[in-house]
Amino acid sequence: MKLGSLKGGRDGHLIVVSRSLDRYVSAEEVAPTLQAALDDWPTAAPRLQQISRALDAGQRTDAGELDFEALASPLPRAFEFLDGSAYLPHVERVRRARGAEVPETFYTDPLMYQATSAGFLGPRDPVPVASEEYGIDFEAEVVVVTDDVPMAVSAENAAGGILLVGLVNDVSLRNLIPQELAKGFGFLQSKPRSALSPVLVTPDELGEDWRDTVLHLPLHSHLNGEWFGSPNAGEDMQFNFAQLVAHAAKTRPLAAGTIVGSGTIANQDTAVGASCLAEKRVLEIIADGKPTTPFMSFGDTIRIEMLNAGGENIFGTIEQVIQRYES
Amino acid sequence: MKLGSLKGGRDGHLIVVSRSLDRYVSAEEVAPTLQAALDDWPTAAPRLQQISRALDAGQRTDAGELDFEALASPLPRAFEFLDGSAYLPHVERVRRARGAEVPETFYTDPLMYQATSAGFLGPRDPVPVASEEYGIDFEAEVVVVTDDVPMAVSAENAAGGILLVGLVNDVSLRNLIPQELAKGFGFLQSKPRSALSPVLVTPDELGEDWRDTVLHLPLHSHLNGEWFGSPNAGEDMQFNFAQLVAHAAKTRPLAAGTIVGSGTIANQDTAVGASCLAEKRVLEIIADGKPTTPFMSFGDTIRIEMLNAGGENIFGTIEQVIQRYES
Numbered sequence: 001m002k003l004g005s006l007k008g009g010r011d012g013h014l015i016v017v018s019r020s021l022d023r024y025v026s027a028e029e030v031a032p033t034l035q036a037a038l039d040d041w042p043t044a045a046p047r048l049q050q051i052s053r054a055l056d057a058g059q060r061t062d063a064g065e066l067d068f069e070a071l072a073s074p075l076p077r078a079f080e081f082l083d084g085s086a087y088l089p090h091v092e093r094v095r096r097a098r099g100a101e102v103p104e105t106f107y108t109d110p111l112m113y114q115a116t117s118a119g120f121l122g123p124r125d126p127v128p129v130a131s132e133e134y135g136i137d138f139e140a141e142v143v144v145v146t147d148d149v150p151m152a153v154s155a156e157n158a159a160g161g162i163l164l165v166g167l168v169n170d171v172s173l174r175n176l177i178p179q180e181l182a183k184g185f186g187f188l189q190s191k192p193r194s195a196l197s198p199v200l201v202t203p204d205e206l207g208e209d210w211r212d213t214v215l216h217l218p219l220h221s222h223l224n225g226e227w228f229g230s231p232n233a234g235e236d237m238q239f240n241f242a243q244l245v246a247h248a249a250k251t252r253p254l255a256a257g258t259i260v261g262s263g264t265i266a267n268q269d270t271a272v273g274a275s276c277l278a279e280k281r282v283l284e285i286i287a288d289g290k291p292t293t294p295f296m297s298f299g300d301t302i303r304i305e306m307l308n309a310g311g312e313n314i315f316g317t318i319e320q321v322i323q324r325y326e327s
Numbered sequence: 328m329k330l331g332s333l334k335g336g337r338d339g340h341l342i343v344v345s346r347s348l349d350r351y352v353s354a355e356e357v358a359p360t361l362q363a364a365l366d367d368w369p370t371a372a373p374r375l376q377q378i379s380r381a382l383d384a385g386q387r388t389d390a391g392e393l394d395f396e397a398l399a400s401p402l403p404r405a406f407e408f409l410d411g412s413a414y415l416p417h418v419e420r421v422r423r424a425r426g427a428e429v430p431e432t433f434y435t436d437p438l439m440y441q442a443t444s445a446g447f448l449g450p451r452d453p454v455p456v457a458s459e460e461y462g463i464d465f466e467a468e469v470v471v472v473t474d475d476v477p478m479a480v481s482a483e484n485a486a487g488g489i490l491l492v493g494l495v496n497d498v499s500l501r502n503l504i505p506q507e508l509a510k511g512f513g514f515l516q517s518k519p520r521s522a523l524s525p526v527l528v529t530p531d532e533l534g535e536d537w538r539d540t541v542l543h544l545p546l547h548s549h550l551n552g553e554w555f556g557s558p559n560a561g562e563d564m565q566f567n568f569a570q571l572v573a574h575a576a577k578t579r580p581l582a583a584g585t586i587v588g589s590g591t592i593a594n595q596d597t598a599v600g601a602s603c604l605a606e607k608r609v610l611e612i613i614a615d616g617k618p619t620t621p622f623m624s625f626g627d628t629i630r631i632e633m634l635n636a637g638g639e640n641i642f643g644t645i646e647q648v649i650q651r652y653e654s
Contacts, residue, residue: 251500
């Protein structure tokens with residue numbers, strides 16, 4: 001099934017969306033919000049599945065036409081977002097550009113940071129940024145949403161805690177990163193609010209494309225309407241989602257509704273393009289000694305989406321414009 | 328007024344607690360949970376204040392006797408926790424112990440990291456840790472809880488966004504920190520779940536002890552029943568809470584209920600003791616070349632509390648035992 005949230009209130013209103021992404025029905029009878037459904041998933045999930053089946057069978061005459069502009073983030077706010085960096089080609093290139101080695105541990109111990117979860121932009125909301133000098137970038141990633149996961153869970157058991165799958169545009173302010181990371185405490189100002197995909201889906205929606213908690217499909221990014229990249233999320237992922245969830249839960253339980261991110265999708269094959277500007281610039285630095293592609297400007301647009309083998313859009317399209325923020 | 332939460336459900340049940348911390352009444356008529364009250368503070372606050380006044384005047388015959396064991400964290404889960412490190416003596420000592428300089432920018436640009444907020448331990452809950460080898464430590468800090476705060480707010484305007492004040496035991500796993508920070512992405516496994524004080528209070532409860540968004544009182548820590556430290560939270564705080572909130576909000580708005588922490592309270596005067604074991608060990612390293620005080624073991628207890636000039640306990644006492652976690 002595919003779940004989303006209509007705008008309204010701080011947590012939106014939970015809806016079930018048709019597989020074809022064109023119709024929806026309210027799920028209010030099951031839970032007012034997606035977080036409420038996740039808080040009581042064993043009860044809520046079968047009832048939501050029932051609505052989903054009836055909707056896809058054309059049996060819900062009360063179904064409305066889906067307007068993507070009316071969608072909030074499926075989780076307008078969440079209690080935890082832990083973002084990994086599981087695609088080593090991304091890490092390797094970024095390090096190579098500055099002449100640094102990739103530590104051996106990076107191949108056995110996932111990179112992951114505590115990200116902001118207090119507010120996710122809607123999938124069509126503008127991205128407000130105060131200054132172009134911040135070095136505005138997008139990052140196209142896959143995310144999962146977990147159930148309650150016990151502390152110190154094994155990767156094997158963590159797989160069962162994955163309830164939903166989606167996409168994220170993890171907005172990054174590149175020029176704030178070096179200074180912030182140099183302080184040693186990780187990202188904060190350099191990672192503003194991000195946007196999840198219009199819907200999150202249960203793994204069964206992905207069929208054979210979801211194997212071993214890895215999503216085996218290309219993720220497409222278009223910048224200002226032009227193709228930017230389609231790296232395959234199923235290739236070069238050093239740690240699968242079960243391993244990422246287990247890493248996140250090593251010393252703390254995860255609460256229902258925790259979001260765990262894959263990191264920017266990147267493949268060894270550079271012909272497939274990239275999922276963020278930083279990486280394209282890194283390839284330019286490696287090739288020419290300096291980057292030629294600028295970061296994003298006010299008015300620039302980014303589109304992120306994933307299609308299955310049949311060409312069907314799975315999660316809906318993230319489509320955002322960078323907007324000057326005036327305080 | 329003083330607000331807390333009784334255990335029950337994922338978000339607890341909001342209560343108003345008497346100034347003397349011995350009685351309480353349910354605030355269900357105003358909001359089911361503290362987060363719900365924060366979500367609608369302009370409406371909820373005056374009604375909660377009214378309950379508080381009646382309770383302190385002895386006019387609530389329905390008041391119950393407060394049992395600290397029955398308390399959940401005032402915010403059992405929150406959407407954001409941004410923890411600063413505003414007491415420079417702490418930073419200076421830790422760096423001095425390893426022969427490193429404190430960068431000049433640390434005096435003008437706050438240190439702050441994105442912390443976990445998905446679950447706070449109750450004020451009397453044990454702290455579950457899988458291994459003593461992790462180097463278990465407490466950190467006694469002051470926190471504030473904010474209203475909605477706009478992105479890029481000035482420090483002056485940020486002051487008005489501070490709604491509640493409390494304490495936190497920011498549990499730290501010291502032996503996991505070097506390896507984790509070396510990866511460059513900040514704390515994650517080294518910072519498990521923390522515990523807030525039994526109640527959070529509005530700044531007016533603090534009277535003249537709350538000046539310029541700094542809390543001017545000593546914070547007392549007792550380890551295994553013995554005095555450990557009483558540094559004054561009003562001394563050596565390099566950045567006040569308004570500045571910390573403004574730092575947190577530079578590139579993103581803060582949502583109602585965001586927790587901003589001061590960092591471990593530490594004074595230049597070492598005679599007042601410390602607010603974490605790491606700092607005591609650093610002083611031992613500086614004096615003797617090696618630490619003699621061990622980190623915490625299973626069964627060790629920590630007590631954290633703040634008294635006003637009249638000797639009254641303001642926030643209630645955080646009192647926790649370290650417990651072996653078996654998965």
